[in-house]
Amino acid sequence: xxxxxxxxxxxxxxxxxxxxxxxxxxxxxxxxxxxxxxxxxxxxxxxxxxxxxxxxxxxxxxxxxxxxxxxxxxxxxxxxxxxxxxxxxxxxxxxxxxxxxxxxxxxxxxxxxxxxxxxxxxxxxxxxxxxxxxxxxxxxxxxxxxxxxxxxxxxxxxxxxxxxxxxxxxxxxxxxxxxxxxxxxxxxxxxxxxxxxxxxxxxxxxxxxxxxxxxxxxxxxxxxxxxxxxxxxxxxxxxxxxxxxxxxxxxxxxxxxxxxxxxxxxxxxxxxxxxxxxxxxxxxxxxxxxxxxxxxxxxxxxxxxxxxxxxxxxxxxxxxxxxxxxxxxxxxxxxxxxxxxxxxxxxxxxxxxxxxxxxxxxxxxxxxxxxxxxxxxxxxxxxxxxxxxxxxxxxxxxxxxxxxxxxxxxxxxxxxxxxxxxxxxxxxxxxxxxxxxxxxxxxxxxxxxxxxxxxxxxxxxxxxxxxxxxxxxxxxxxxxxxxxxxxxxxxxxxxxxxxxxxxxxxxxxxxxxxxxxxxxxxxxxxxxxxxxxxxxxxxxxxxxxxxxxxxxxxxxxxxxxxxxxxxxxxxxxxxxxxxxxxxxxxxxxxxxxxxxxxxxxxxxxxxxxxxxxxxxxxxxxxxxxxxxxxxxxxxxxxxxxxxxx
Numbered sequence: 133x134x135x136x137x138x139x140x141x142x143x144x145x146x147x148x149x150x151x152x153x154x155x156x157x158x159x160x161x162x163x164x165x166x167x168x169x170x171x172x173x174x175x176x177x178x179x180x181x182x183x184x185x186x187x188x189x190x191x192x193x194x195x196x197x198x199x200x201x202x203x204x205x206x207x208x209x210x211x212x213x214x215x216x217x218x219x220x221x222x223x224x225x226x227x228x229x230x231x232x233x234x235x236x237x238x239x240x241x242x243x244x245x246x247x248x249x250x251x252x253x254x255x256x257x258x259x260x261x262x263x264x265x266x267x268x269x270x271x272x273x274x275x276x277x278x279x280x281x282x283x284x285x286x287x288x289x290x291x292x293x294x295x296x297x298x299x300x301x302x303x304x305x306x307x308x309x310x311x312x313x314x315x316x317x318x319x320x321x322x323x324x325x326x327x328x329x330x331x332x333x334x335x336x337x338x339x340x341x342x343x344x345x346x347x348x349x350x351x352x353x354x355x356x357x358x359x360x361x362x363x364x365x366x367x368x369x370x371x372x373x374x375x376x377x378x379x380x381x382x383x384x385x386x387x388x389x390x391x392x393x394x395x396x397x398x399x400x401x402x403x404x405x406x407x408x409x410x411x412x413x414x415x416x417x418x419x420x421x422x423x424x425x426x427x428x429x430x431x432x433x434x435x436x437x438x439x440x441x442x443x444x445x446x447x448x449x450x451x452x453x454x455x456x457x458x459x460x461x462x463x464x465x466x467x468x469x470x471x472x473x474x475x476x477x478x479x480x481x482x483x484x485x486x487x488x489x490x491x492x493x494x495x496x497x498x499x500x501x502x503x504x505x506x507x508x509x510x511x512x513x514x515x516x517x518x519x520x521x522x523x524x525x526x527x528x529x530x531x532x533x534x535x536x537x538x539x540x541x542x543x544x545x546x547x548x549x550x551x552x553x554x555x556x557x558x559x560x561x562x563x564x565x566x567x568x569x570x571x572x573x574x575x576x577x578x579x580x581x582x583x584x585x586x587x588x589x590x591x592x593x594x595x596x597x598x599x600x601x602x603x604x605x606x607x608x609x610x611x612x613x614x615x616x617x618x619x620x621x622x623x624x625x626x627x628x629x630x631x632x633x634x635x636x637x638x639x640x641x642x643x644x645x646x647x648x649x650x651x652x653x654x655x656x657x658x659x660x661x662x663x664x665x666x667x668x669x670x671x672x673x674x675x676x677x678x679x680x681x682x683x684x685x686x687x688x689x690x691x692x693x694x695x696x697x698x699x700x701x702x703x704x705x706x707x708x709x710x711x712x713x714x715x716x717x718x719x720x721x722x723x724x725x726x727x728x729x730x731x732x733x734x735x736x737x738x739x740x741x742x743x744x745x746x747x748x749x750x751x752x753x754x755x756x757x758x759x760x761x762x763x764x765x766x767x768x769x770x771x772x773x774x775x776x777x
Contacts, residue, residue, distance in 0.1 A: 154275075154541050157275070157544040160546065160547065161547055169282045170217070173194075175752065186205065189205050195330075196331050197331065200330055202328040203288050203329045207222070219281065233287060236291065238264075238265040240297065240298055241261035245509065248350065248351070263505055263508075267529065271501075272540050273410075273414060273493050274497065275540050275544070283494075288330070289332050290495045292323070292325040293335070295322050296336055297336065299315070299318035332495070335475065340362075341366050344363070346459060388639075391637035398433055399487065404448055405444040406487060410488075415504075417536050423490075423561065426561070428559075464503065468500060468501075469503055471496065471502065475496030547571050548571045548575070552568055555568035565606070566596040566603070568589075569588075569592030572589035573609065579616055580617065596609070604645045611629075612657060621664075630671040638675040638677045642672075669690045684714040691705075692704075701728060708728065722741050723757050729741060742762060
């Protein structure tokens with residue numbers, strides 16, 4: 133289909149506006165989940181385009197069951213071509229992904245409007261698609277997939293999914309060999325790329341099925357054989373997956389609830405309210421309602437606790453009823469509602485994820501906006517006054533959305549500004565207060581207890597600990613703040629942190645607190661005594677919800693503390709021996725044992741350990757350390773140099 137000049141020009145102008153709005157936000161830094169997935173992922177530190185380096189980048193991720201290798205490779209290439217961890221370059225790449233996804237949204241919207249409104253002039257169909265695209269690109273709920281760098285996983289997965297869906301649609305419409313070739317490309321190449329960017333790509337078949345059952349059926353007047361077979365296969369697959377997850381073999385998917393403060397049923401009940409919260413952010417966006425964290429949303433413990441839970445689920449049922457009622461007269465409204473629900477099937481239902489995050493709406497937003505613009509298109513067909521009113525509403529919406537997005541981007545352009553705004557907008561969020569305290573602590577003025585930065589940082593850390601009884605980082609922040617200001621650590625902070633480490637649910641994110649404890653203690657930034665450090669590590673290891681691999685990691689970190697801070701090699705050897713008992717073939721632990729054996733003069737033992745390591749799959753940094761230790765063991769003359777490393 134030929135795209136008229138004016139709508140294409142509008143899309144280009146919107147892209148320019150997008151760059152202007154997001155420009156201030158591109159100046160911000162890394163934060164939150166950027167650290168474990170990007171800054172601390174050794175494979176992302178790509179120094180060459182060799183096969184080994186690229187392979188290591190692909191396996192560098194720890195997010196999700198797949199590790200999200202396509203997204204991790206994109207981060208590594210960002211590092212390589214920008215010459216390091218330049219946050220501007222990473223965020224600019226995210227903005228490019230967002231803009232390209234916008235072009236796919238335009239193409240998809242154009243095809244949907246052209247087929248659903250047979251009497252709609254091509255220029256008007258393109259105008260509606262352009263409006264849909266502009267709303268989607270400029271909406272403030274799309275900000276975190278751009279300025280929160282790690283959320284490229286979300287936008288990259290969406291980009292491939294949109295591309296795959298367009299290929300599926302055009303392949304079905306074209307038919308013949310060319311059509312089947314497009315279907316093969318969509319399902320055999322693009323879909324896996326979407327899934328390996330983030331697991332949301334698994335929803336691609338359901339998006340395609342929704343198009344078959346709603347949009348294509350409305351256009352053709354019936355379901356053809358392909359659609360019927362597709363629907364049966366999808367139903368059988370869904371039943372098979374559900375059966376698997378109910379068996380002991382599928383238990384791995386539910387273990388996340390062991391370290392959550394809510395049950396499966398409580399999460400499911402809460403998500404009904406969360407979906408309406410998302411819809412309120414989409415349809416009535418308010419600057420103060422947006423936030424990186426939404427841990428201030430109360431968990432529903434029953435249909436009437438709070439009472440809005442029942443109302444929320446009744447409202448969702450009403451949306452489903454509405455979609456069914458208008459399926460023939462307004463198929464794009466039905467398709468839009470279905471798209472919104474499909475987009476939230478993974479992250480907003482039963483999986484043991486955090487309660488709410490705005491980036492989960494990156495794709496679902498398209499469905500809501502499609503339903504709204506389809507209704508607007510129907511309205512503008514009525515009369516000229518209706519058309520003028522519709523255009524006025526669209527103009528006001530674009531100006532308002534752009535304003536809110538620009539304000540949010542400005543907040544995200546500076547870490548101190550962002551964190552203070554987050555804490556102000558979400559005063560009941562423990563994470564927002566912790567981030568605010570952390571940003572203030574980084575200021576030079578925070579080293580003096582009579583400065584406002586010190587007292588404000590202390591307030592935020594204390595508030596973080598009070599708001600969430602399972603939150604650990606606030607107390608660690610208080611300790612660091614006092615040490616930085618030359619003050620003693622209050623023992624009640626150590627006791628409270630030890631209590632939480634031992635008795636509250638302990639997830640992978642909580643292990644970061646122990647890693648920070650080790651790093652700060654080794655660097656001298658934390659003025660805790662050895663007994664206090666050991667007490668905190670022991671508390672975390674004694675927690676029954678601490679996974680075995682995390683226990684092994686923590687023992688290796690404790691060994692680092694013993695070597696680098698306490699200068700107690702026998703204690704380090706004992707800690708590493710316990711870690712090896714838990715994870716006997718962990719190459720990092722074996723290399724630490726080999727280093728320790730070398731330092732203590734047990735060269736034969738060090739060599740035997742390196743022989744074991746040689747047989748294991750290694751990361752680049754582990755291969756480098758292995759080579760260095762081999763060199764030190766093989767060269768007597770190098771002993772002095774090696775001892776100093």
